[in-house]
Amino acid sequence: MSEPDEDGADSAHANADRGERIAKWLARAGVASRRDAEKLLPGGRVKLNNTLVSHPASFVQPGDIVQVDGRVIDAPDRARLWRYHKPDGLVTTHRDPEGRPTVFASLPPGLPRVVSVGRLDLGSEGLLLLTNDGSLARRLELPSNGWIRRYRVRVFGMVDERRLADLVRGSEIDGVRYGPIEAGLDSRKGDNAWITVALREGRNREVRRVMLDLNLHVSRLIRTAYGPFQLGTLARRELEEVQGKVLREQVPGLAPAPRH
Structure with missing residues (x-):
């Protein structure tokens, strides 16, 4: 269960010395949502400075090396957001057990790993927001936004x-x-x-x-x-990044990730 005010200024100040919780760090790095990142820990799939991590109360500091399934994860970039016009016939998942085509396999090459903000089912189409920051995705999904x-x-x-x-x-x-x-x-x-x-x-x-x-x-x-983001004139399968200035205006308190 997540802690209250995990993205608030008081929380950030309290954790400044010891770093950032590993699940949140992994979410911001685009590995998975924070909840799914927490599920990776008990399975022995995550290492911090070559030591297995099994407890969510583990913290990542600048310069630490984080691995998932043996792969070194790059430190989180600044939070980015894209608008994508999803056609019908694609599922909003990274891997589909039924082998159906996925949104993520249809994205152009060179894009960082992204997660979706909410989902659209197989037969639905239209605006799907994508982000490289799992914590941002979770924040934008909260009903308390009133979006x-x-x-x-x-x-x-x-x-x-x-x-x-x-x-x-x-x-x-x-x-x-x-x-x-x-x-x-x-x-x-x-x-x-x-x-x-x-x-x-x-x-x-x-x-x-x-x-x-x-x-x-x-x-x-x-x-x-x-919310404030529109499908507009995006053609099917077209992807367009939301300008950083616009994103910060619409998501108060959002700041660039620290450079590690």
């Missing part, structure tokens, strides 16, 4: 606009409680319609499940915005 995720959804079925408007009150489906969703009908042609959807939490397959509860089958799901 709105926006989607355009094509559905098949008869849209009941009253029930659509009622989603703003939240809903419960199969015992799962979903937060408020703003949804409105854009256009309709026969049994097909386009709906705009805005939500703050974004649980797994939330939009599809909520639409199905309204007797609507989702045939296309496009994320157009994640």
Whole structure:
């Protein structure tokens, strides 16, 4: 379980002398999310200065050598963020046990190792944020940010606009409680319609499940915005880095990683 205020100034000051927790260091280096980095430790896969690390309360200082599975990990670079237009048919994972094509295998060469901010499932498309900093990814995913995720959804079925408007009150489906969703009908042609959807939490397959509860089958799901970051005119599979100045403006307190 993570410590409170782990990214706050008091915490940073308290840990300045002993360094940075190894899982957070690995996350910032783009190895994995902080949670997944912690899972590497009990398996004897991580070494710090040639000594196996098994406890998360291990700290990395400037000049230390960190290895994962025998590979030396470069010290974290400054936090970077990219906008990527994910097409459907790709899974948002580094390795898929079913052998399906992945987002990360489709990225251009020369890119540092990146992790996604949230996910889009196999059949979904649109804006996917990618970062080289696992701690930043975790921070951007927190519901406490209040960032709105926006989607355009094509559905098949008869849209009941009253029930659509009622989603703003939240809903419960199969015992799962979903937060408020703003949804409105854009256009309709026969049994097909386009709906705009805005939500703050974004649980797994939330939009599809909520639409199905309204007797609507989702045939296309496009994320157009994640907080202040927009899909814009990005073509499918196009990748564009967010300028550092813009990133710092949108994520207060974000600072360049120290040079080791």
